[in-house]
Amino acid sequence: MKFKTVLFVALFAISTARAMPSDSERIADLERQVARLTEQVNILLAERSSGKRVENEAVYVCSLNVFTSHFRAENGNRGRARLDVLKQCRNKHDGMFCKNEDVRCEVYR
Numbered sequence: 001m002k003f004k005t006v007l008f009v010a011l012f013a014i015s016t017a018r019a020m021p022s023d024s025e026r027i028a029d030l031e032r033q034v035a036r037l038t039e040q041v042n043i044l045l046a047e048r049s050s051g052k053r054v055e056n057e058a059v060y061v062c063s064l065n066v067f068t069s070h071f072r073a074e075n076g077n078r079g080r081a082r083l084d085v086l087k088q089c090r091n092k093h094d095g096m097f098c099k100n101e102d103v104r105c106e107v108y109r
Contacts, residue, residue, distance in 0.1 A: 062105040
């Protein structure tokens with residue numbers, strides 16, 4: 001009985017050792033993953049800074065007329081385009097004249 005227990009423990013230890021990668025293997029795998037993610041981030045940052053529009057990406061153009069002033073902004077994000085228009089208006093007029101519900105947005109694809 002004792003021999004079977006020792007044999008079982010030995011076989012279990014061998015199978016566990018084979019299934020677990022060494023620290024150096026795990027570190028190498030993590031370094032490859034970090035390198036791949038870094039490349040992807042750099043690609044995204046380059047696309048963002050180049051100003052190139054991705055195919056089929058929507059562009060939102062929002063505008064607001066207050067008295068004789070016309071404010072306009074465009075962005076790939078509708079909320080940001082709307083916010084940019086409101087900021088322009090609030091820089092020139094009192095906030096009570098620059099209402100969110102008066103902003104008109106159109107989408108272009």
